[in-house]
Amino acid sequence: MPRVLLLHTGGTLGMAGGRPSALRPAAFFQTLRRRAPELFQLADIELELFSNLDSSEMQPELWSRMAAHLHRRLPEFDGAVVTHGTDTLAYTASALSFMLRNPPCPVVLTGSQRPLGEIRSDARLNLIDAVLSALQGPREVTICFDSHLYRGNRTRKVKVAEYDAFESPNFPVLGTLGVDATFEAGLKTRGAFRLHEALDPRVFFLKVYPGLDPALPLQLLPHVKGLVLEAYGAGNVPIAPELGRSLQPLFIQARERGIPVLVVSQAYRNGVDLTLYESGAMALAQGAVGGADMTPSAALVKLMQGLAEHPRGGEPLARFLRTPVAGELSVGRPTVPPPAPKRRRPTRVGRVG
Ligand code: ASP
Numbered sequence: 001m002p003r004v005l006l007l008h009t010g011g012t013l014g015m016a017g018g019r020p021s022a023l024r025p026a027a028f029f030q031t032l033r034r035r036a037p038e039l040f041q042l043a044d045i046e047l048e049l050f051s052n053l054d055s056s057e058m059q060p061e062l063w064s065r066m067a068a069h070l071h072r073r074l075p076e077f078d079g080a081v082v083t084h085g086t087d088t089l090a091y092t093a094s095a096l097s098f099m100l101r102n103p104p105c106p107v108v109l110t111g112s113q114r115p116l117g118e119i120r121s122d123a124r125l126n127l128i129d130a131v132l133s134a135l136q137g138p139r140e141v142t143i144c145f146d147s148h149l150y151r152g153n154r155t156r157k158v159k160v161a162e163y164d165a166f167e168s169p170n171f172p173v174l175g176t177l178g179v180d181a182t183f184e185a186g187l188k189t190r191g192a193f194r195l196h197e198a199l200d201p202r203v204f205f206l207k208v209y210p211g212l213d214p215a216l217p218l219q220l221l222p223h224v225k226g227l228v229l230e231a232y233g234a235g236n237v238p239i240a241p242e243l244g245r246s247l248q249p250l251f252i253q254a255r256e257r258g259i260p261v262l263v264v265s266q267a268y269r270n271g272v273d274l275t276l277y278e279s280g281a282m283a284l285a286q287g288a289v290g291g292a293d294m295t296p297s298a299a300l301v302k303l304m305q306g307l308a309e310h311p312r313g314g315e316p317l318a319r320f321l322r323t324p325v326a327g328e329l330s331v332g333r334p335t336v337p338p339p340a341p342k343r344r345r346p347t348r349v350g351r352v353g
Contacts, residue, residue: 001044002078004134009066009092010053011085013112013123023115025052028083031117036124042131043078055085055111058092060304064197066092067099070107071195079106079134081127086111086157086165089143093152094298097141097326098305101194106137109152110144113163122146122163129177137175138186140326149175149183153298153328156268169269170293170330187327200225200307205300207266208237208247217250226303227254227261229288230296235263235272239279247279251286258313260306262321264291264299271330289321292329302328 008014014028029047032039039045050066066082074080084092093109100107110130112123130144137144141152146164154171175183202225206217217227231237237247254261263283265272271293274280284290291299302321310317324331 002135003076004043004045004131005048005073005077005080006045006083006131007048007050007066007070007080008052008083009050009055009058009062009085011055011083011087011089011111012114013083013110013116013121013126014052015054015115016117018115018118025054026115026117028052028116031115032127035116035121036127039127039131042128043135045131046077048073050082053085055088055092058085058088060095060199060201060301063092063095063099063301064199067096067195067197070096070100070103071193071197074100074104074107074193077105079108079131079137081130081134082107082109083127084109084111086113086145090152090155090157090166090295091297091301093141093143093155094295094301094328095199097151097153097328098302099196100141101196101326102189102191103139103141104193106134106139107141108134108137108144108149109142113161113165129181132177132181133175133183136181137183140174140187142174142186144175144177147177148173149177151186151327153326154295156295156297170271170295171327196305196309198308199301199304200311201304202226203228203300203303203307205296206230208232210238212238212245212247214245214247214250217247218253221250221253221257221259224259226307227259228291228296228300228303229261229263230266231263231272233265233267234276235265235274235280235283235290236277237279237283239282248282248286251283251288254288255286260303260313260317260321261286261288262291262299262303263288264294264296287318289318291321292331294329298328
């Protein structure tokens with residue numbers, strides 16, 4: 001039998017309780033053996049408890065510990081499944097993808113919208129699909145959710161109360177688990193399996209919005225080592241001095257202080273192109289880096305890693321941010337999946353005109 005490591009970190013799938021009381025972490029492995037015994041027919045599964053947390057408690061230090069643990073254990077297995085809450089799943093998947101370079105087997109993260117112990121839970125199928133993906137899917141860090149396998153660092157949580165909670169807006173799916181399960185080849189780069197667990201979490205994430213007083217982020221600069229700026233559209237920010245809220249001084253002062261600025265987009269699809277508009281050109285001239293089609297969560301974690309690996313900043317850090325580490329951004333034109341087909345309106349019976 002192939003061997004799979006199942007590392008539990010927490011999340012709704014292992015919780016119990018629920019209305020009228022709050023959902024709380026519970027004894028997941030007991031429930032797993034009772035509610036999904038067929039998992040153990042697919043593989044020889046070793047259950048291991050990493051933590052039992054709501055994923056809103058996840059922190060960069062835990063990513064580093066998790067990656068170091070997986071780096072030690074993965075060579076003994078044919079695949080790994082990491083069970084995790086959905087709230088920060090995309091962040092953890094991004095972190096593991098940057099920390100575990102060239103994994104020797106698939107690393108599949110999964111979770112659920114309803115606890116495994118509940119009758120209408122989505123956890124059972126997500127777990128079965130995740131184990132299958134860990135055995136047959138690509139050798140990279142992925143998220144398996146609602147019958148789809150996504151590149152982990154390309155995903156976003158898009159729904160709170162529906163089962164198809166994740167999407168990969170700028171990259172095609174890596175697997176479809178319908179009646180048949182089909183998988184793509186995934187990342188091509190191969191080399192030695194390396195651990196890059198160091199992160200510098202002193203990064204601030206700033207969303208640009210109409211009315212943002214530039215004095216606020218300017219006051220933050222002395223306290224941060226890096227800035228991810230979620231700008232409008234292609235990477236635009238206000239720069240008209242006469243309107244009183246230009247962000248140009250923020251770019252200038254960040255540069256003077258040696259604080260890297262990584263720009264991502266508030267738009268869900270496509271990405272940043274700082275050459276397209278005047279404000280982007282200003283940002284580029286001040287040394288900002290365009291994050292292309294990276295998700296905001298991947299950009300945040302990548303900047304944390306970049307700061308740890310290139311503490312002197314400058315061009316080596318900028319090059320690291322611009323170059324894909326684990327397929328997290330497209331170079332040149334984005335690999336955009338086709339838009340979802342439009343839903344046909346149901347025909348209304350008995351209506352005229
Ligand atoms: N709050 C939960 C968590 O992220 C949500 C979930 O798992 O769906 O742990």
